[in-house]
Amino acid sequence: MTQTQPFRTESRTFSWTSPGQADLAALLELDGLAQLEAMAEGTVPPPPIMDTLGITGFRPEAGRVVVEMPAEEFHYNPLGGVHGGVISTLLDTAAACAVHTTLAPGELYTSVDLTVKFLRPVTVESGLLTCEGTVIQRGRRTALAQSQLADERGRLVAHATSTCMIFPAVA
Structure with missing residues (x-):
């Protein structure tokens, strides 16, 4: 007969603003x-994923975005490292938001693909993760962007490229 071991349980509570509260028009x-500057300044609510992941820094500028997040235990996979999906989400956020900075009024975008290369393990010892996204090329209908994720010591831990489709908002 196997005895179950008591596991230490942690908890985390967070709140977010409903995305529907922002006036899309x-x-x-x-x-x-x-749009992204208004979000960074707090006049427009951030998307819930930022609160879910615990993103603590967001700095947009033309063609570039920097996103920061401390690596935490609640990001872990079963083997004790930050889950690849969390890393991919940071990379996608930085690359796609870099494209977002290039949108004209009335334009929208969506990610078409994301290609990720994981270069080294990420754990809580990695500290503050900094992800920089930049636009490589912006066309009328598509944009190509890249993002690089570094640990607190400045070591590159992952890299991604992303294609985004750009289209007009439908009234």
């Missing part, structure tokens, strides 16, 4: 950079 009157 008003946002679409701004260009993409102004």
Whole structure:
């Protein structure tokens, strides 16, 4: 007969603003950079995924975005490292938001693909993760972006490229 071992349990509580509270029509009157700057300044609510993951820093500028998040235990996979999906989400956020900064008023975008290369393990000892996304090329209908994720010591831990489709908002 096997005895079950008591496991230490942690908890985490967070809250977010419903995405429907932002006025999409008003946002679409701004260009993409102004939209993200409003989010960074707190005049527009951030998307819930930022609170879910524990993102602590978000700095947009034209063609570039920096996202910061401390590596935490609640990001772990069963083997004790930050889950690849969490890493991919950071890479996707930085790359796609870099494209977002290039949008004209009335334009939208969505990710078409994301190619990720994991270069080294990420754990809580990795500390503050910094992900920089930059636009490589912006066309009328698509944009190519890249993102690089570094640990607190500045070591590159993952890299990604992403294609985004750009299209007009439908009224």
